[in-house]
Amino acid sequence: MKRNLLFIFLLLTIMSGAAQNKLQISHGPYLQEVTGDGATFVFLTSEKSFSAIELKKEGTDTSSLYYHTQYGFRDAYNTFHSIRIEKLEPGCTYQYRICSKEMRSFEPYKVTFGDSIASQWYTFKTIDPKAKGGAIFITSDTHNNTKMLETLLELCDYKTCDAFFYAGDVMNYMADGETPFHAFIDTSVKLFASSTPFEVVRGNHETRGKLARTYPHFFPKKDGKIYGSYLLGDIMVVMIDCGEDKPDDFWVYSGLNDFDSYRTEQAKWLKELVKTKEFKKAKYRIVISHFPMTKGIYDYKELSHGMDDLSDKCLPILNKAKIDLMVSGHTHEYAFHEKNAGGNNFPILVGSNQSAARLDIADGKIKIKAVDKNGKILLERMLQ
Structure with missing residues (x-):
């Protein structure tokens, strides 16, 4: 009897393992x-x-x-x-x-x-190059909080959005190959990402962790770069990859970073991008950068090195490029910086670590609605 029970138990165990290993x-x-x-x-x-x-x-x-x-x-x-x-x-x-x-x-x-x-x-x-305007969802700094991400998407009526952008620090760090999925990809797939793409602008937290160098693997691009531009009809979205916030020689990086040179590389690319026909032809120009680009507004001592370096290299180019709006994060404090508030020739919307924004773009105007996780409206503003 015991042998029969043991046989049945082993058989059930094998069948259970086979079921678990079935391709899916x-x-x-x-x-x-x-x-x-x-x-x-x-x-x-x-x-x-x-x-x-x-x-x-x-x-x-x-x-x-x-x-x-x-x-x-x-x-x-x-x-x-x-x-x-x-x-x-x-x-x-x-x-x-x-x-x-x-x-x-x-x-x-x-x-x-x-x-x-x-x-x-x-x-x-596929993208219609003749499309006029559109609705864009942007959030940042959700730091693995999928429940909050889902709430923010709902509050911004994600089902009527045409494009989705994550402006960095949606992960705490790249711990393993499952991290991006648990942090935000699975939630995105559940709601929209199998039918509408998302774009990720890397934040400084995505540069951390032993698998940070595998980041591009999850978000493949034809040119192999993780900065670039996205053309949604007559809307041009420029995506800047900021790198780390502290100096490259900061002790915690163990001599493994070279983001100052990387930001210089992007500034050269940006200088050429704003000369292109596609950029000049776009009716609306939006920049997404995890670090807000300003002068004199943020002073975090060694923590502001990356922000200052990025601003020094890219802000002069953007200030001449007729940018309509920059959307950023990083500071964990909501803010809206008016044009010329800190060396910026365009308004800057800075999301907190508990907020999101919806941009409704039409008829030469950008309607901004920023909300926090509790549904409180932080900003309703029309740019034109």
């Missing part, structure tokens, strides 16, 4: 770098697999499979998947789903496949 999508999908002619699809599988995106135009039955291909190989035997699809049509609605096949072994001359899965169909739309 463990995180995502979430969209990145959606443009007028392309989109990147990011997701994780629970087991090493061979994965593709099946894509079709909405309303049609004809679909195609797309893979991430590099150096002659289709990506295989991995759990992290990032697939870029290009040559799409601007302003067009597409449907997609994930198709994955488990790879139980991967020998030089023999591959053993296991379970195959297909996700539900998701819908997204």
Whole structure:
């Protein structure tokens, strides 16, 4: 009898383990770098697999499979998947789903496949270059607080937003590969990110932790950079990557940082960006920077080094570029700095660590609504 019970127990244990190991999508999908002619699809599988995106135009039955291909190989035997699809049509609605096949072994001359899965169909739309205005959600400094993030998204009526930006410090630090998902990606996927992309502007806290150097891996860009610009119809959003707040030689960094040079690199890029046709043609120009760029307003001694260095290098360029608004965070204190309050030739909205902003942009005007986690309206302002 005891032997029979032991046999049944072992059998149930094996069956339970098999069920737990069954191939599934463990995180995502979430969209990145959606443009007028392309989109990147990011997701994780629970087991090493061979994965593709099946894509079709909405309303049609004809679909195609797309893979991430590099150096002659289709990506295989991995759990992290990032697939870029290009040559799409601007302003067009597409449907997609994930198709994955488990790879139980991967020998030089023999591959053993296991379970195959297909996700539900998701819908997204490529950017319409002729679009006028839009609604943008921006928050920062949520520091792993997913409950507050969800509350802020709800308070800003996220379902009617066209674009989402995280302005840094949405994580405390990069502890492991699960950190970005637990901090904000999973919440974003639950609410919108499988159909509407988000963009992340790195804060100083995302530069910390033993896996901080893997940050770009989670938010892939064609040019490999984590600063850049985003064109949403006639809205140009410039995203600045601030780096650390303290000097590069500050003892806690152990000689591993070189952000002063990195900010110089970005200033050179920014100088060229504002000369481009796309920048000049945009009707609205918004800058997102984790550090607010001002002179004489913030004085945190050694903690203000990064802010001062960034302002010294980028503010003179932006002041001549007809910027409509800068949105920042970092200070954990809500503020709205009027034009010329501290060397800035444009208004600056600084979010707290418990607030978010919604920008409704139309008819040559930017309507700002900033709220805190309790629903208190911090600012309602029309810029024109």
